Amino acid sequence: MSEAKRRYTIKDIAEQSAVSLSTVSLVLNGNTRISAATRDRVHATMKRLGYQPNRMARALAWKHTRTLAVVMPQLRHAFADVYFGEIISGIYDKASKLGFKVLLEIARAEFIESREYIRLYDQKYIDGMLFIGANNKHKFIADFADKTRPFLLVNSYSKQHDVNYVVSNYKYGAWQAAQHLLRLGHQRVGFIGGGLNEIQTSQDICESFNEVIQPRLTVDGWLTEEGGMKAAAEIVTADPSITAIFALNDKMALGAIRKLTEMGRRVPADLAVVGFDDIPQASYSIPSLTTVHQPLYEIGKQSCERLIELIHKKVERVQEVLPIYLTVRESCGAKRPAPQAA
Amino acid sequence: MSEAKRRYTIKDIAEQSAVSLSTVSLVLNGNTRISAATRDRVHATMKRLGYQPNRMARALAWKHTRTLAVVMPQLRHAFADVYFGEIISGIYDKASKLGFKVLLEIARAEFIESREYIRLYDQKYIDGMLFIGANNKHKFIADFADKTRPFLLVNSYSKQHDVNYVVSNYKYGAWQAAQHLLRLGHQRVGFIGGGLNEIQTSQDICESFNEVIQPRLTVDGWLTEEGGMKAAAEIVTADPSITAIFALNDKMALGAIRKLTEMGRRVPADLAVVGFDDIPQASYSIPSLTTVHQPLYEIGKQSCERLIELIHKKVERVQEVLPIYLTVRESCGAKRPAPQAA
DNA sequence: CTGAAAGCGCTTACAG
DNA sequence: CTGAAAGCGCTTACAG
Structure with missing residues (x-):
């Protein structure tokens, strides 16, 4: 009381506003049946005292916590x-x-x-x-x-x-990516996957993509940039005829681009790369990444x-x-x- | 009551254990003055009913929320x-x-x-x-x-x-980095900064580094990888005699390495690069990054x-x-x- | 339009 | 070792 400056309660506000506890509570909760006059009076003293309602007490009475x-x-x-x-x-x-x-x-x-x-x-x-x-x-x-x-x-x-x-809509996103690649003339594509056994949406992407283009090769890229690098190398080495790579997320796609560039392959001139997610880096990588945007x-x-x-x-x-x-x-x-x- | 299955309260536990509310509360709070027998009995019924104390009520009584x-x-x-x-x-x-x-x-x-x-x-x-x-x-x-x-x-x-x-200890970290560079024979170094006007710890790194080595050039890299790339290019172009670059954080250091590599400079053969933070990528970049580790x-x-x-x-x-x-x-x-x- | 009273589910002196 | 009672700070029917 002396040292720990006591916080004001609804009771203080009631006294100082010359109304009852109920009234204070009612204005606190914006109940419209309180007259404008007393409402304003109560608000004034709440402001004056810097009153803040105790959330735990409210939660207890309300039976919910927000x-x-x-x-x-x-x-x-x-x-x-x-x-x-x-x-x-x-x-x-x-x-x-x-x-x-x-x-x-x-x-x-x-x-x-x-x-x-x-x-x-x-x-x-x-x-x-x-x-x-x-x-x-x-x-x-x-x-x-x-x-x-x-x-x-x-x-x-x-x-x-x-x-x-x-x-x-992962499925539709993957469908769009595949259609795009197909329209561009790509038939031989490599797929970099990740979480295919655990993540439902990864499976969806994979399935949906497969319905449009059957990848020549599917390699796990562990959803990381490093994994994408490895996977890309593995894909182009295993099947040099591949003309495009789709990665299930941008991190892997970015890794793939990086690796391919290191290997002397030009993206997109030699190989097209498409990702998924549209993370910030996708737009300022070189080349910038074509990808499915997730909001x-x-x-x-x-x-x-x-x-x-x-x-x-x-x-x-x-x-x-x-x-x-x-x-x-x-x-x-x-x-x-x-x-x-x- | 009928539809919304009522949660048990301390009162239920008290009744079903044939003790008072106080006693239940006391065992809830691990008070040792309750006999082992009744303690166990109360615990048993709490367990049986799947009782969970209401945190809002406790917070209200305790006057703190945890x-x-x-x-x-x-x-x-x-x-x-x-x-x-x-x-x-x-x-x-x-x-x-x-x-x-x-x-x-x-x-x-x-x-x-x-x-x-x-x-x-x-x-x-x-x-x-x-x-x-x-x-x-x-x-x-x-x-x-x-x-x-x-x-x-x-x-x-x-x-x-x-x-x-x-x-x-940012200052000591920066000091170590500078000393290391100095011991390696670097006298002409470029400094990539970031947040020097807003962030106290950035200032500390800068000051501390300066006490050991006076950088030839200090360029702002905005704390980002892209900024680091730009800054690195600017530094080596402005002063080709520079033999090392220190960046205030790893992102910029990594960007610097990337840019220098693109420009045909070998790291560390042509230029040394040191960063700060020790983010995960620091250890698997090529070359791996020497940096100040922050726990x-x-x-x-x-x-x-x-x-x-x-x-x-x-x-x-x-x-x-x-x-x-x-x-x-x-x-x-x-x-x-x-x-x-x- | 406003108030008195019971209640939310706990804790904590205080008695015994 | 255990219990009755007051209190934590609100809300909400219920009266008037």
């Missing part, structure tokens, strides 16, 4: 990826706008084993949860299939478990908005697929004179 | 940097271990202007705050100079405002631990400087035959 958790996978350097950054940025902005706070969680072993992902709800710590970067190995997702707790997969989805999601920030925003609708029971389930489009730049050679038919 | 905010600067693609990822990882792990939750905030204009950074405390939402990536422009830091609220700068510090911090994960852990001490009033202020060391790899040429004296 905070949601965003959980990221346990990836070393996971944050090092624009991918997560953009999505989280979108989530944060939308959450802030809607008055929600964002709790950060990492899906480490302990988080899963202790069922912390459920306890957060049960302890009334969060109202909902967003999970970025899900893959087949995240079995705990099954616990959300009953739709009992607001939960949503961000830019991924599950075939095994019926849970909510917002995902971009990551938008995905984050949408996911957050839908989750909050789930929380407010405005919707019961969400299965949303966002549009996605090919961005043609230099690395595919579309802008050079039309290639000879094979 | 959650801390980590705020990141408003950088486009901020998360795209391992820098932040590693630090946050360290913070998260330590926080979890100590029973704290992590709230994520981004220092956008609105966050500052609405004084949300203060409201979070006043609303009793958080117990403390960690700020990563502070620079001179973050004037709001001044509001923490009175040490009234637990607050700590992570891997940065301020000369203008007296606030708590945990920072790595980012450790810094995150320490920061979090110190903040929690601040919260518990075990310490009153923290000004901690963590050791840092040069990691010698290929790009400095230390491993080639000793260079001729200039």
Whole structure:
């Protein structure tokens, strides 16, 4: 009381405004049945005293907290990826706008084993949860299939478990990329994959691409730039007749370009390269990268908005697929004179 | 009650264990004055009912929340940097271990202007705050100079405002790098800077380096790889006699290596390059990068631990400087035959 | 249009 | 070793 300067409470405001606790609470919550006069009076004294309502008390009375958790996978350097950054940025902005706070969680072993992902709800710590970067190995997702707790997969989805999601149209994106390559006259193409066994959306890209062009060779590039370099070298060495390489993400595509350049192959003159994601580097690499653009920030925003609708029971389930489009730049050679038919 | 399956409360546990509310609360908090027998009985029924204490209620009674905010600067693609990822990882792990939750905030204009950074405390939402990536422009830091609220700068510090911090020894790191170059016989070196006007630690590196070697040329590389490329080109063009380049961070150093290689200069045979930070790419670039290693994960852990001490009033202020060391790899040429004296 | 009272689910002196 | 009671700071029917 003496040292730790006591914070004002609703009671102080009531006294100093000469109204009851209820009235203060009512104006705090913007209830319109309070007269403008007393409303203003109360606001004035709140301002004068610098009053801030105690969120824990409100949460307790409200039975909800207005905070949601965003959980990221346990990836070393996971944050090092624009991918997560953009999505989280979108989530944060939308959450802030809607008055929600964002709790950060990492899906480490302990988080899963202790069922912390459920306890957060049960302890009334969060109202909902967003999970970025899900893959087949995240079995705990099954616990959300009953739709009992607001939960949503961000830019991924599950075939095994019926849970909510917002995902971009990977299949259509891959289809566009393949069609583009085909139109450019490429028949012999190498495919650099990654996460094909764990990640549903990777599988989707692969499947969809295959429907348009059957790759001569599919090599795993581990989703990294280094992996892309290795894979590219392996592909052109194994089959020198290949005229184009498609990589499942930009990091690998960029690695491929780098490696091919080192090997003396010109991109796109000798080989076309197309990526997926459209990370910032894609536009300022040399040559700039033709790639499928993912609206990551938008995905984050949408996911957050839908989750909050789930929380407010405005919707019961969400299965949303966002549009996605090919961005043609230099690395595919579309802008050079039309290639000879094979 | 019927549809929304009611969660159990302390009252249910008390009834089903045939004890009072106080007793349940006491065992919940591990109070030792409860007999082992009743303790076990209570535990059993908690387990049987899957009871989880309501965190908001506890926070309200406790008057603290066991959650801390980590705020990141408003950088486009901020998360795209391992820098932040590693630090946050360290913070998260330590926080979890100590029973704290992590709230994520981004220092956008609105966050500052609405004084949300203060409201979070006043609303009793958080117990403390960690700020990563502070620079001179973050004037709001001044509001923490009175040490009234637990607050700590992570891997940065301020000369203008007296606030708590945990920072790595940038000066000593830069000193080591310069000494190393000097020992290798380099007298004519180019310096690639970044944030020299805004970031205190950048200034420190610059100053400290200058005390050992006076660079022939200092060029701003904007802390990015592209900037590093430009800067490197500018340096070697302006002064062809330069034998080494030091960059304030690895991204720029890596960009420099790339550019120099493109220009036909061999690193380290023709020019030595040294960076700062030791990001993952530093070890697998070609040539691998000699750089000053920053223990980012450790810094995150320490920061979090110190903040929690601040919260518990075990310490009153923290000004901690963590050791840092040069990691010698290929790009400095230390491993080639000793260079001729200039 | 406003207030008194019960309730949200815990914790913590204080008694015994 | 255990319990009754007051309190944490709000919200929300329910009266008037």
